[in-house]
Amino acid sequence: MLILAFDTATDVASSALLDDDEVLGERWSTPRTLLEDVDALLRQASARPTDVEALVVGTGPGSFTSTRIGLAAARGLALALGIDGAGVSTLAALAAGAEGALPVIDARRGEVFVPGVGAVAPEDVAASGRLCVGDGAVRYREVLETRGAVIPPDDDPRHRPRAALHARLATAFGPVDAIEPIYARAPDAEQWRP
Template sequence: MLLLALDTATPAVTAALHDGERVLASDSRVDARRHGELLLPAVDRVLAAAGAGLRDVTAVVVGTGPGPYTGLRVGLATADTFGLALDIPVHGLCTLDGLASATGRTPEDGPFLVATDARRKEVYWRRYADARTPLGEPAVDRPAEIAAQVGGVPAYGAGAHLYPDTFDGAVPEGPGSPVHADAGALAALAAHRLAAGAELGAPRPLYLRRPDAQVPKNYKVVTPR
């Protein structure tokens, strides 16, 4: 197996290759405005680092968010294109699950949560029992509205660091404390679930809220006479 992982749901544009046992290569660049420019070069770099070609890839896994519309669509569209061009399966995994996987936390460490920046002064977040076991569904909320639920709980991700008064258990950045999505962790989680016989999700976006662009209401229709 040679699994190509992609994620563009956070400001990190990240790609990785996994052979079913370990991460062979990974690449990340943090730039919230250049997902479309940075993703394919990242794929080229991980393939070169692993000494592989694109046609050696046997499956693709992509982070499905939640995340801002534009960045998220870059990864999903690219994954779908690879799947069609190479005639290989494309799987989807929640980006928050990939972040949780990167923490390496065990059940003995206790519950924790992951939060990413949702903009509009909101966060995307999810609670976990350990690095591979989510508790409940992903959500999007204003930090002040969830203070009672997240206070004192170990928290990872850029969303937690943006609102330290609410996420007072935010874990400082460092080894085992991810801030943005990492495709290597996403690939490792996907490989683990596939090896266990679990079905991965479809590569469909997890938005959690309506996009900013909407059809205007009560607009005047002008038709030629």
């Protein structure tokens, strides 16, 4: 099965094309260039969009706008191609890329997203003795390390979500418009609503 997978929840967008479990190509860029990356992956594999049989999209948590970019692209592609898809948590994919790691995503506003808790202050992360990966671990390295975390160098690939891992974690495919994002808190605009 030819699967197109992507995640745009963080500042580094990831996309991948897999034939069953074989990675045909993988790219990292920014959420705004997602469709360019998809086109490049298809060309690299000598595949046409109509060859894609399923989609996997990252559901966050992460940037509200970036997460919406990924979901909107997945819905548009699924509708145009008549295919199903699956959603996979960005935190789950980060954790799968580093066995035993605690994924930490920058939530902005001085907070991070971690599994099971939502958005918390970096000093409230139970990081003692844990390998922490993700852009939140990089941004709040000093705070997390003083709490006992082990954090790989900033350029370590374990800090980036890998769309290929999203595809491998996907279990149930269905209508893409039923995939729900994981926001973990209200969008920034909500705090200004009267």
